[in-house]
Amino acid sequence: MKYISTRGAAPVLTFDQAMMTGLARDGGLYVPETIPAMTQTDIAALAGLGYEETAFRVMRPFIGDCFTDQEFQDIIARAYAGFGHAARAPLVQLGPNHFLLELFHGPTLAFKDFAMQLIGQLFQAALQRQGERVTIVGATSGDTGSAAIEAFRGLEGVDVFILFPDGRVSEVQRRQMTTPVETNVHALALAGDFDDCQARVKDMFNDFDFRDSVRLAGVNSINWARVLAQVVYYFSAATSLGAPHRPVSFTVPTGNFGDIFAGYVARRMGLPIERLVIATNQNDILHRALKTGRYQTEGVRPSISPSMDIQVSSNFERALFDAYGRDGAAVAQLMQELRQTGGFRISQGAIDVLRETFLSGRASEDETRATIAGAFAATGEILCPHTAVGVNVAERHLGPVPMITLATAHPAKFPDAVEAAIGLRPALPPRMADLFVRPERVTRVANDLAGIESLVRERIAN
Numbered sequence: 001m002k003y004i005s006t007r008g009a010a011p012v013l014t015f016d017q018a019m020m021t022g023l024a025r026d027g028g029l030y031v032p033e034t035i036p037a038m039t040q041t042d043i044a045a046l047a048g049l050g051y052e053e054t055a056f057r058v059m060r061p062f063i064g065d066c067f068t069d070q071e072f073q074d075i076i077a078r079a080y081a082g083f084g085h086a087a088r089a090p091l092v093q094l095g096p097n098h099f100l101l102e103l104f105h106g107p108t109l110a111f112k113d114f115a116m117q118l119i120g121q122l123f124q125a126a127l128q129r130q131g132e133r134v135t136i137v138g139a140t141s142g143d144t145g146s147a148a149i150e151a152f153r154g155l156e157g158v159d160v161f162i163l164f165p166d167g168r169v170s171e172v173q174r175r176q177m178t179t180p181v182e183t184n185v186h187a188l189a190l191a192g193d194f195d196d197c198q199a200r201v202k203d204m205f206n207d208f209d210f211r212d213s214v215r216l217a218g219v220n221s222i223n224w225a226r227v228l229a230q231v232v233y234y235f236s237a238a239t240s241l242g243a244p245h246r247p248v249s250f251t252v253p254t255g256n257f258g259d260i261f262a263g264y265v266a267r268r269m270g271l272p273i274e275r276l277v278i279a280t281n282q283n284d285i286l287h288r289a290l291k292t293g294r295y296q297t298e299g300v301r302p303s304i305s306p307s308m309d310i311q312v313s314s315n316f317e318r319a320l321f322d323a324y325g326r327d328g329a330a331v332a333q334l335m336q337e338l339r340q341t342g343g344f345r346i347s348q349g350a351i352d353v354l355r356e357t358f359l360s361g362r363a364s365e366d367e368t369r370a371t372i373a374g375a376f377a378a379t380g381e382i383l384c385p386h387t388a389v390g391v392n393v394a395e396r397h398l399g400p401v402p403m404i405t406l407a408t409a410h411p412a413k414f415p416d417a418v419e420a421a422i423g424l425r426p427a428l429p430p431r432m433a434d435l436f437v438r439p440e441r442v443t444r445v446a447n448d449l450a451g452i453e454s455l456v457r458e459r460i461a462n
């Protein structure tokens with residue numbers, strides 16, 4: 001299995017090389033040269049299997065010969081052993097033909113744990129072979145950072161630097177990043193928004209001198225391994241509702257487009273997904289792009305679903321690559337236009353292709369609060385604000401095909417927003433009971449590439 005860049009001008013890599021590389025050297029994102037197909041029989045055989053076995057069967061064709069079957073099975077087993085639910089990703093019914101896929105039973109209470117726990121194990125195995133150190137730099141609007149720190153803290157051979165937008169993550173998210181005591185993790189509060197954090201991370205990858213000298217690696221969903229791990233729960237959820245004999249649709253609370261792109265990959269592999277519905281908050285660039293054909297940034301507006309406060313949605317590039325017939329030069333041109341003018345028009349052919357798979361909707365702040373209140377009153381289920389954005393949009397797309405909305409985080413990560421909607425503060429699990437009394441360790445940084453690079457160099461030299 002080979003991996004190619006969405007901009008068509010970077011070296012072709014194997015799975016483990018693509019994983020350790022992160023962003024391609026032409027600025028693009030790695031994708032598999034071909035998407036492996038699963039037959040109806042392969043998919044039917046997943047029904048009733050445990051999550052780990054499903055994960056092995058779905059991901060195995062993407063790995064090539066980077067790991068033996070036994071190594072890969074052991075890696076998967078270790079990755080999900082710490083999850084707080086036997087099913088790992090349980091499905092609960094929210095209403096007639098509407099289901100919630102609970103993805104918040106991992107160690108940091110968000111869907112990011114599914115991928116981050118796995119790539120923590122994959123990195124460890126790869127680094128042990130190579131005997132080298134790497135420097136991971138990541139950008140977060142709250143959840144990727146805490147999941148990455150949890151997965152990599154204390155790991156031999158790895159330093160982790162996480163840039164988060166100062167004052168724009170929830171207190172639980174911030175404390176998950178700033179309270180671990182391990183000296184290989186570094187929480188950096190940047191004066192700016194998530195897009196600034198993500199742009200500085202990409203700048204570091206595009207500064208080859210810096211990139212090579214610190215052996216830079218990335219754990220954002222620019223890393224293909226992140227997306228791959230998320231493909232699995234689309235299969236586990238769909239087969240438990242009768243796939244491949246019964247199609248399903250998914251609604252996905254969306255920001256950086258990584259999670260929904262994983263659903264797109266599952267569909268391309270043969271999983272009968274009728275529609276993938278993009279649910280955005282008031283930062284609705286993806287919804288507007290689908291509706292109008294123009295991808296236009298507008299500046300981030302802070303919301304009660306802060307992890308989705310994103311305008312430059314990294315993985316949309318992967319979807320554009322396919323929609324433009326895998327024409328890397330065309331994608332490179334769009335991305336240059338985005339950098340220079342803040343937007344671009346999607347060609348008619350490409351927007352038609354995207355609309356065959358994706359629908360979209362936007363939930364306002366009031367609609368999000370009302371959805372949290374409505375779901376609680378009707379079912380007793382407490383939704384996190386991101387999940388509520390998904391549920392609100394999903395409710396407008398219900399039909400004869402079962403709809404599965406991804407519940408992307410635990411409500412206790414966003415107690416203020418939940419309390420404002422239902423008057424109750426959801427409790428953190430007992431293992432996190434002391435989160436609010438642990439001392440914090442954080443470094444404030446300006447939105448300045450050179451300053452951040454020298455801080456990284458200094459810290460890894462000590």
Ligand SMILES: Cc1ncc(COP(=O)(O)O)c(C=O)c1O
Nearest residue numbers: 143254255256257258259307408
């Ligand atoms: C809780 C939560 N929901 C939804 C999203 C959006 O996911 P994606 O960025 O993969 O579109 C995020 C951030 O990634 C998140 O943390």
Ligand SMILES: N[C@@H](CCOP(=O)(O)O)C(=O)O
Nearest residue numbers: 140141142143144220221307
């Ligand atoms: N919502 C994310 C933003 C980063 O997305 P990623 O999936 O590319 O890592 C977060 O919580 O940090």
